[in-house]
Amino acid sequence: MLTRALPGLLIFLVVTLFGIYAADLLGMFIVKLGLLPEGSASPVSGIFVAILLGIIIWNIIGLSTIFLEGVQFSVKYALRAGIILLGLRLSLTEALKLGAWGLPLIIACISCGLVVTLYFTKKLNQSNRLGTLIACGTGICGVTAIMAVSPVVKARDNEISYAVANITIFGLVGMLFYPYLANLFFANNPIKAGLFLGTAIHDTAQVTGAALIFSQMYDMEKAVDVATVTKLTRNLFIIAVIQLVSYFFFKSEGKKEEGNEYELPKWYKLIPLFVIGFLVLSFIRTIGDVTVTNTGAAFGFLDPSTWTEFYNSWSSFGSKYMLGLAMAGVGSSTNFKVFKGLGIKPFYIGLIAALSVGSVSLLFVSLFGHLIVV
Numbered sequence: 001m002l003t004r005a006l007p008g009l010l011i012f013l014v015v016t017l018f019g020i021y022a023a024d025l026l027g028m029f030i031v032k033l034g035l036l037p038e039g040s041a042s043p044v045s046g047i048f049v050a051i052l053l054g055i056i057i058w059n060i061i062g063l064s065t066i067f068l069e070g071v072q073f074s075v076k077y078a079l080r081a082g083i084i085l086l087g088l089r090l091s092l093t094e095a096l097k098l099g100a101w102g103l104p105l106i107i108a109c110i111s112c113g114l115v116v117t118l119y120f121t122k123k124l125n126q127s128n129r130l131g132t133l134i135a136c137g138t139g140i141c142g143v144t145a146i147m148a149v150s151p152v153v154k155a156r157d158n159e160i161s162y163a164v165a166n167i168t169i170f171g172l173v174g175m176l177f178y179p180y181l182a183n184l185f186f187a188n189n190p191i192k193a194g195l196f197l198g199t200a201i202h203d204t205a206q207v208t209g210a211a212l213i214f215s216q217m218y219d220m221e222k223a224v225d226v227a228t229v230t231k232l233t234r235n236l237f238i239i240a241v242i243q244l245v246s247y248f249f250f251k252s253e254g255k256k257e258e259g260n261e262y263e264l265p266k267w268y269k270l271i272p273l274f275v276i277g278f279l280v281l282s283f284i285r286t287i288g289d290v291t292v293t294n295t296g297a298a299f300g301f302l303d304p305s306t307w308t309e310f311y312n313s314w315s316s317f318g319s320k321y322m323l324g325l326a327m328a329g330v331g332s333s334t335n336f337k338v339f340k341g342l343g344i345k346p347f348y349i350g351l352i353a354a355l356s357v358g359s360v361s362l363l364f365v366s367l368f369g370h371l372i373v374v
Contacts, residue, residue, distance in 0.1 A: 008070010009325070012332065015057070016324035019050035035176060036209055037216040043175050043209045048143065048168045050324045051161050054332035074329030076151075078322045080274040083148050085318025087281030088311040090236055091289045102195070102372050105364045106234045109199040110241065112360040113139025117353040124345045128252060129155045131349065132245050133163035138353040141235040142167050142203030147323060148238055148275070153249045162342050164327070166350035171202035174354065179214040185366060187218070192369035194226025199234065200361040202354070207231040236282070242275055285311055 026049075027042020036043065114135045121131025132153050136145040146163045149155075155163075178200055186192035193214055201207045211227035214220065288298040288307050298307035 004069040005073035006070070007066050008329070009074060010070075011057075012054075012070060012074050012325050012328040013321075015053045015328040015332075016046070016050050016321060019048075019053055019324055019328065020046035020320055022046075023049045037212050040209050040212050043172055043203075043206050044168070046320060046324055048164055048327075050328040051164055054328045055161065058332045071329045071332055074325045078329070079147060079151065079326035080277075082318040082322030082326060083144075083274050084277035084281060085314055085322060086144060087278040088285050088315040089319070090232055090282045090285060092236065092282060092286040093289060102230065102233070105195060105361070105368065105372075106199060106230065106237070108364055109357050109361050110139040110234065110237055113353055113357045114241070114245070116356040117349055120349045120352055124349060126345055126349065127159060127342075128249060129153050130159040130163060130342065130346055132249055133159060134166055134346065134350050134353060136238075136241060136245060137163055137167035138170075138202060138350065138357055140238050140241055141231070142171055142206070144204075144235070144319070144323075145238055145241075147326065148278075149242055149245060151274075152242055152246045158342065160327075162346055166347060167202050170350055170354040171206040174201040174358065175206040175210045175213075178358070179210050179217065181362075182214055182223075183218055185362065186369070188220075189369070190215075190220035190222035191226050191372060192365050193220065194223040194228075195230055195369055195372065196361050196365045197223070198227040198230025199365075200358040201231075204231050204235065239275060239279055 023042050023044045023046040026044040027036070027040070030036050030043065031038060031040060117135035117138060118128075118131055121128060121135075133146045133149060133155055136149045137143065139145075143164055146160065146167060150160050178197055182193040182196050186196065194211060197210045197214065198207055201210055207227055208224070208231075211224040215224045288302070288311070291300060292298045292304050292307060297303055302310070
């Protein structure tokens, strides 16, 4: 299969690399406009650009049948490999730094994102698959959550593309606007500001960008640390949420799939192998960090700089190249007419969800933020 998929994979690799390059250029342009501080990472996802390029290739240029095997391979295998490697980005010890009060705030915001989005998805009579993708992207960790959940709920390519675009747009708006809102409500309190930015904005890069804006404008570097820890802790919930949304999705939609009766799978069958792989690598990252702290060497033989370079390079490879490859494949199998046919209602759902999560975060941080010490 790999041999037959090779032509398509090479094309998508080029698309992925160009998407990453284009996203970096857009980030530099935003910095030059003064919307982000110097040295900030691009708030535009290379994955999002790869999806757009894939859609253009399929709908404008056209894709020969010789590349179709590559589409299937990248969407199925590259996607799962990328998600597994993301586990190296998350150390479980980071969650402990927030203390007992930080986790309820994170859980409240995640719950809000899930409940509000799925409620309005049903009220507006939209696809449960699309609503689930937008819910997880809004509540947990943006594009990463969408890609992690999509194979579990068997999302269609156009639904994945729409959800990613939705999350990217509202995440960017939040990144540019929320630092000023944080200062309005939490002036001179970097912990509260960091908690708000880390729970109200969708994607990790966008959270970091917003925290840097706040830090450099109001001279509060502590906000960057708090926002980052909060966001990474929030990302960890992807493991539990995948199981939760899988259960409810199969319970509501799986009983009747294409007109046929369908029995709800056993709970252990709702745990995809890539989630287990993600969790295993997250434990490896945690053990490495703990041994660095306690002995000065990861696992007793890797010096801290080597260990940091190891997990950064592999997690970056997963997030940039594997997931980029997968999303280029998703875009290249998305019919623009069908994508357009999803209409404006899912956009409204994403807007309502984003505003709801931001409001809950603002409320909870205002009421309980003083109890959290980082």
